Amino acid sequence: MAEAQANASSMLAMLRTISQEVNAARDLPAALAIIVRRVRAAMKSHVCSVYLYNEETDRYVLRATEGLNKRAVGKVSMEPGEGLVGLVGSRGETLTLEDAMSHPRFLYFPETGEERYASFLGTPIIHHRKVLGVLVVQQKERRQFDEGDEAFLITMSAQLSGVIAHAEATGSIRGLDKKRGKGIQEARFTGVPGAPGVALGTAVVVLPPADLEVVPDKATDNIADELILLDRALSAVREEVRLLSSRLAKRLRPQEQALFDVYLMLLDDNALAGDVRRQIKAGQWAQGALRQVVEKHLQRFERMADDYLSERAADIKDLGRRLLSHIQQAHQQTLVYPDNTILVSEELSPAMLGEVPPGKLAALVAVEGTRNSHTAILARAMGIPTVVGAQDLPYTRLDGIELIIDGYHGDIYTNPGPLLREQYEQVIQEEQQISRELDSLRQLPCVTPDGHQITLWANTGLAADIPRAQQRGAEGVGLYRSEVAFMNTARFPSESEQVQQYREQLAAFHPLPVTMRTLDVGGDKPLSYFPIKEENPYLGWRGIRISLDHPEIFSVQLRAMIKASAGLDNLRILLPMISGIHELEDAQYHIHRAWRELCDEGLQVKLPPVGIMIEVPSAVYQAHDLARMADFISVGSNDLTQYLLAVDRNNARVAALYDYLHPAVLAALQQIVSAAHDCNRPVSICGEMAGDPLAAVLLMAMGFDSLSMNATHLPRIKWLLRQMPMQHARQLLQQTMQMDSPYLVHSTLVLELESMGLDKALNPGASVQI
Ligand code: PEP
Ligand code: MG
Secondary structure, eight states, rough: OOOHHHHHHHHHHHHHHHHHHHHHHSHHHHHHHHHHHHHHHHOSEEEEEEEEEETTTEEEEEEEEESSSSTTTTTOETTTTTTTHHHHHHHTEEEEEEEEGSTOOOOOOGGGGGGGEEEEEEEEEEEEEEEEEEEEEEEESSOOOOOHHHHHHHHHHHHHHHHHHHHHHHHHHHOOTTTEEEEEOOEEOOOOOOOOOOOEEEEEEEETTOOGOOOOOOOOSSHHHHHHHHHHHHHHHHHHHHHHHHHHTTTTHHHHHHHHHHHHHTTTTTTTTHHHHHHHHHHHHHHHHHHHHHHHHHHHHTTOHHHOOOOOOOHHHHHHHHHHHHHHHHTTTTTOOOTTTTEEEESSHHHHHHHHHEEEEEEESSSOOOTTTTTHHHHHHHHOOOOOOTTTOOOOGGGTTTTEEETTTTTTESSSOOHHHHHHHHHHHHHHHHHHHHHHGGGGGOBOTTSOOOEEEEEEEEETTTHHHTTTTTOOOEEEHHHHHHTTTOOOOHHHHHHHHHHHHHHHTTTTTTEEEOOOOOBBBTTSSSOOOOOOOOGOOOOOOHHOHHHHHHHHHHHHHHHHHTTTTEEEEEEOOOOHHHHHHHHHHHHHHHHHHHHHTTTTOOOOOEEEEEOOOOHHHTTTHHHHHEEEEEOHHHHHHHHHOOOOOOOOGGGGGTTTTTTTHHHHHHHHHHHHHHOOOOOEOOGGGGSSSSHHHHHHHOSEEEEOOGGGGGGHHHHHEEEEETHHHHHHHHHHHHHHHHHHHHHHHHHHHHHOOOOGGEEETTTTTO
């Protein structure tokens, strides 16, 4: 038992070390070399090889080996199904053979010299359902690979598949450096839509200060200048070290003091500095050269068993960071923003947007972040196409290369080829043309040819949303996300600060209604001054739950909203994340109390209508009870889809499963509308689907009284619905409600709009064929 546990933990440690090393590898060949060397040693086998699938040739190609003839690398290949490797690849299953040669599929490749190996264990390398290749170990003598061996190889392969996929993508990008130009291959990465729109432009990577790990490789034409930068940084850091040393002289023992001499030695030309200089002379910019050299030294040091020496790794890291911060300071002033800049960063901050000169910013990409992060909200208000949560994007390598950003679908294309570029250029042109045509619709109501009228509202948050919503003909606000105002401050805003913010929105749209949602933080919406740490934030403390637990915060907000509406009377209060009637009852109590207080204070103001958001499955099933108690209903389909389908709306890995045209979501929506109308309550929808032309047709047919959306989508939806007879939309709804698959619903709707000549309304990019 104890032995089994010890084995398991040493295996885990081994897996971890290999993964770390592979993760740190600079490119795919380096990663593969580590894999074959380490796996062969770990499994005590004679051979370990990796074959990767090449889509163009439809063959598995030997890409790295430890044990077989290395000259066979890149030369030996087999079709799916051919040989043992091809068999593992095409079946997508592990194969263990004690006597490989007696297997009918055994194929002999003389170049490899593998006739000497009797036993074979091969497992597919699978990433996102795709077989990327095959990982093989072989043994000279007959060896019965046991279940433990199989499990180890499968675990290894599963851990490495992501790294290989990433390295493959990275490799393809690196080969495509704009300078090297030729043989350009485009790559596609997926994130989460942050703000709608499409853009084509040049990536400008913004790095967090002095973070060595994320420094990109970048070729330089100006080697002399980069060498000067390095020399200046070296002298500055030497000076820093001497200063530190003299400051601490009295407090340190001589042997500790000697550490600083080590630092100075490391900065010497025989050590770090010389290596960095060589890399720069080979054409790498100073920052990239520094990162490469530090990484190389770190790997060497960290692998050393000696504690003293492995400690030196920390010194190297520290020196690396110090040097980098000096080099970066010198570079700061020289950041140039080309026309059509696409800002790419790990996390984008509003300040970064501010630094791009007006008119140059085309799009934004963030590796971290969610569609509710501050920058995404800002981007939506500014109408800048944005993709967030692009976790697989090797963003540090993108600087200066051409990108296409599809903020409708959350896609990023690197180095687009002529075909893709042409398609998107056309999309951008069409978008501009449509938006000019749509201007004329601004004053017109959204009435179908057979006389059905539906109200189109805008979703707002920032003050900047007001003019955009008005320009696009919004008939009011269906969702004002009050938390946005809370994200802009360093503490909870005071009552009077809130009154001012709310009044601005209410007055701007008066007499049209403004639906103000009470604070909806938690989940993916953090407040820096109110941190919430939870294992499972989406099922945790969020929305109305926080407000009810903090009446002192809730009542200030309610008072501010009601106060702000005095004399305007166009406020509607909306409660987020209601999951049962108690929450509604409790919230209503606080609203009445706040209103009474204000009346007692002498304010003449009407009690505003109070509605609830239905965005939790329990509220769908209790829609009747809730509708009876509320004045109106608004469906938060973003969260409702996430909770009904159990798919995180901000996780790019499961983005393909997040589909509001899923029959289960459509059935829930229909049920909510019926419940609301049974109780004579108006019902609207304010999630993203309201702004999707395909969904909007169904939503209108279901009977939603109003659709509330990002102002960007509003003219397009109006144009479409004004040409879509309600009668026809109802038939389409009837037809699609019979369907059992979201894909079927989607394609039926697309075909129908095409046949009616209304496909121009589809979100651009929907028709782009990759
Ligand atoms: C929703 O969940 O659909 C919604 C509109 O709210 P938010 O996107 O702000 O969570
Ligand atoms: Mg929500």
